Each structure stands twice: as C-alpha cells, then as structure tokens.
Amino acid sequence: MIKEPIQELEPRQTEVHPSVQFIILIAGTIFALILFGLFAAGIIWVVYDAKTLADVMSFNTANKNTIPGLWILQIISTTIPLFVVPVLFARFIVHDTSRYLKPTFKFAPILLLLIFSIMLFSSPVMEVLVNINQKLTLPGPLKAIEDIMRTMEQQAQKATDAMLTMNSVGSMLFAVFVVGLLTAIAEEFLFRGCVQTLFIRWTGNTHAAIWITAILFSTFHMEFFSFLPRVALGVFFGYFVAWSGSIWTGVWAHFLNNGSAVVITYLYQHKSISLNPDDQHVFNYPSYAFSLIIILILLYIYRNVTLKRPVFDY
Template identity: 50%
Template sequence: MINIPYKDLDNSSSELHPALQFLLILATLLVALLIGTAIGLGIITGLYGYSTFTAITESNLAVPHAIPALWILQLTSTTLPILAAALFFAYVVTPKPQQYIRSNFKFSWVLMLLVFAIMFISSPLIEFLSNINAKMVLPHFLQWMRESEDNAEKLTNAMLQMNTIWQMIFDLLFIGLFTAVVEEFLFRGCIQTIIEKWTKNVHVAIWVTAILFSAFHMEFFGFLPRMMLGVLFGYFVAWSGSIWTSVWGHFINNGTAVVITYLYQHKEISISPDDQHVFNSAGYIISFIIVLFLFWVYRDIALKKKPVQA
C-alpha cells in the first residue's frame, strides 16, 4: 500500500459524511455562481447598461466596453464564486480547514523544480491527448456543444488580446496565478479530499476529481488534456501534502499559454498557441518516459517529508 501523506485523513464523528459534504460543496458552488452572476449583472448594467451584459453573454464583442465588461463578469460570476465556495466549505462547514485547503509549506522545495520540469516536459503528452480529443465526433443532438465552445474560445481570445506588456502581466496574474489558486483550492483542496475520505482510495479521488475538474470547464474538445492536467495536479498534492505544488503547476500551464500568446501576437515567435502539431510520435514517447521518471523522483522526495496535519 502506498503511504500517501494525507492518506490517514481524520474522519471525525463531528464531520458530515463525505457524501453529504460532496453534495453540500456542489450546492455551495452553485449558489455562489448564481450570486456572482447577479452581482456581475448589476455592476455591468450600472456601468455600461443592460445591453452590454446581454451582448457579451451572446458573444457579441462589437458593443462598447465589451472587454472590461467581460473581465468583470469573469471575476464576479466564476473566479470569486469558486474561491468563496472553497473557503466557505473549508472554514465554515468543516472543523479542520487545513485538511481541505492544505495551505502548508511543509515540503521540500525541490518539488517545485520537479513540478516545473514535469509541466514543460508533459507538453507533448497534452498535445497528443488534444489531438485524440479533436478527432472525436459529437452526435448531432450535441452539436450545440461545438457552438458553445467556439463562442467561449472567442471570448477567451478577446480577453487574451494583449497590446502592451502590462496587459500581459495583468493576464499572467489573473488568468495564470489567481485562477490557479481558486481552482486548486476547490478541486485539489476540497473536492479531492472529500472523495478520498468517501472512497478511502487516493487514486480514485485523484482521477474522479480530475474528471470533475475537466467537466466543470464544459469544453468537450479539451476534455482529455484538461483531465490529464487534473491528474498531474492531483498527484502533486497527494504526495506533497500541500496545495501549493498543484497551484504552481496550474500557474505554469496557464501562464505559459498567456506568455506564448503574447509573443505570438507581437510576432516574437512563429508557433501559434493553437497549433496542436508541434511534436511528433517520438516526442510523445520520450515525453511519457521522462514524465514517469520525474514522477517517481517527485514521489520519492515528497514522501520522505510527511507534513504535519493542522
């Protein structure tokens, strides 16, 4: 049996059953998202008018103030609600928040270097899964998902339009760092812990959480690569006992996309961030072998320093 740092989680009788915890955090997230959307509607309507709100929800970016309104809606309807749901659950619902948020720094900092290497070396694997995903064909009655993803991509590209380096830094902090923090607190922090308590199996918890993480983004044609990223993030936390290892990995993934997009927009590089044919079969195989080796090294170092639970 693998000695996972947080395998012996406390299932105190004062806590709700993990199944109820799971339903509760989903309900909390839903309520937070609804409230956040209402707040975003109020702010955008007050600043720019209701027509601007309806325009961006219909992916119409031709109206004045569409981009700032889009940022407001992203912050209020998605990012902050995710953070609020995770913190509310960890600090209000549960008696031991550190079992869920795992914000300790009791791990070897060599792990951060390994995460850095793993994230970059796994790029060919992620591309391979993206190409598999792209070949999948949706049935006719689900074609609306393709249209929805195209609209979402249009909005994302608008948010990633960076004319100055300061805009790039803003996107790097918001899309790269802040998004990484809030999503990891919710998924690898709260949800992965709940499922691990429920199933008594950390591997099941990691994979189920990764599936939920990918499904949450509602992008069918990005499901497999995002799920695999969720698996990587899950094991980072499982073996280190700290959420910051997965936050770092998540930031590297998002931040790299921001920087590459900026460089491509300013013609500093020729490779498009949307190009999914950068590597070949040999690259996929070599990437897989090296990532497995680095994961073995990561696990070996991480499990030598088991963090003390708060």
C-alpha cells in the same frame, strides 16, 4: 527502523459523511456562481449600460466595452465564488481548514523545480490527448448534443480570444495575474483542496480520488473537445498536492499551465515567436514517447522526495 505501511483513514464517525459534504459543496458552488453572476451583470449594467451587458453576454467585441465587461464577468462571477466557497466550506462546514485547503508551505522547494520540469515536458503528451479528443464523436442519437457542445466551445473560445487580445505588456501581465494566478488559486482550493479531500475520505483510496476529481475538474469547464488533456492536467495537479500535502504545489503547476499559455499567446500576437499556440501538430512520435518517459521519471523523483517528509493526514 521499519516504517509501517501508510493506511488510508476512514471517515470519522463524528463527521457528516463525505457524500453529504460533497452535496453541500456542490450546492454551495452552484448557488455562489449564480449569485455572483447576477452581481457581475449588475455591475456591468451600472458601470456601462444594458447594451454593453447584452454585448458581453453575446461576446460582441464590436463594442469597445465588451472586453473590460468580460473581465468583470470572469473575475466576479467565476474566480471570486470559486475561491470563497471552498474557504467558507472548510472553515464553517467541516471546520478543518488545514486538511481541506492544505495551505501549508512546508514542502521541499525542489518540488517546485520538478513541477516546472514536468509541465515543460508534458507539452507533447498534451498534444496527443488534444488530437485524440478532437477526433471523438458522440453516437448518432447524441449528434444534436455534440453540435450544441461545439457551439458552446466556439462561443467560449471567442470570449477567450477577445480577453486575450493583449496590446501591451501591462495587459499581458494583467491576464497572467487573473487567468494564471487567481484562477489557479481558486480552482485548486476547490478541486484539489476540498473535492479531492472529500473523495479520499469517501473512497479510502487516494488514486481513485485524484482521478475522480480530475474528471469532475474537466467536466466543470464544459469543454468536451479538450476534456482529455484537462483530465490529465487534473491528475498531475492531484498527485502534486496529495504527495506534498500542500495546495501550493497544485497552484504552482496550474499557474505555469495557464500563465505560459497567456505569455505564448502574447508573444505570438506580437510576432515575437512564429509558433501558433493553437497548432496541435508540433511534435512527432519520438517526441511523444520521450515526453512520457521523462514525465514518469520526474514523477518518480517527486514521489521519492515527498516520502522523506511526514505523510499528510487526511
């Protein structure tokens, strides 16, 4: 039997146009982040005191309550709203949870192994992108903006370093759970679930939607000097979800990326490994080429596996 070519679906005439849906989703996300941020600040104030809240906002780790305060801020002001907004959007705005969130587990288990392999072999490619990104500078008139972005990233890194100062296996597992699993679920529901689906319907082109979503995903993190590697990750996650039809393939890849970073950081802090996770000059040019070739081969296999199953209806 000859299969007919897969056709992208046009936005349904009875639906609100995807551009309007996108505006609603972005507005809802911004509102939720502000609302939950204020709620988190209130909790820190009540549980600790006003000084601790100020220290949390300024990343003053001299205060012993700053680190738990940062975790409260992370979970309540970021993780929760990024999960709640896409769920409510899919359920009550577009009334199509299955297509926008893609919570199905109906995919070949071998995909999880392929994703693990892709993420494992992607390290050299990511290192190249990080090094290229670090060398990028804005034109002269925008130098002030570049300085602001560098300062913001340094502050964000300071907060991350404080939160990932892990004194025990328990604290490491907690960080893996929050930074690895919860963050992966929340961000994938929002970006590869709702945003990517919106742009597939808006543009009628899956590839364009994946790249646009990846760029928005990287922009959302507001870290200019790690922009390119995060775009690449977003592209990987996007194809994993688009080809499998399940959000959980993207969550698995996202979890592997975040969770492994936490575990490696813990091992380095306790001198179990000598490799500094911040070192971006680990590999050489042959490694970069080998990494790229292996990734392309694994993606080709991944795509072929998904072709054996019905294509997900967007």
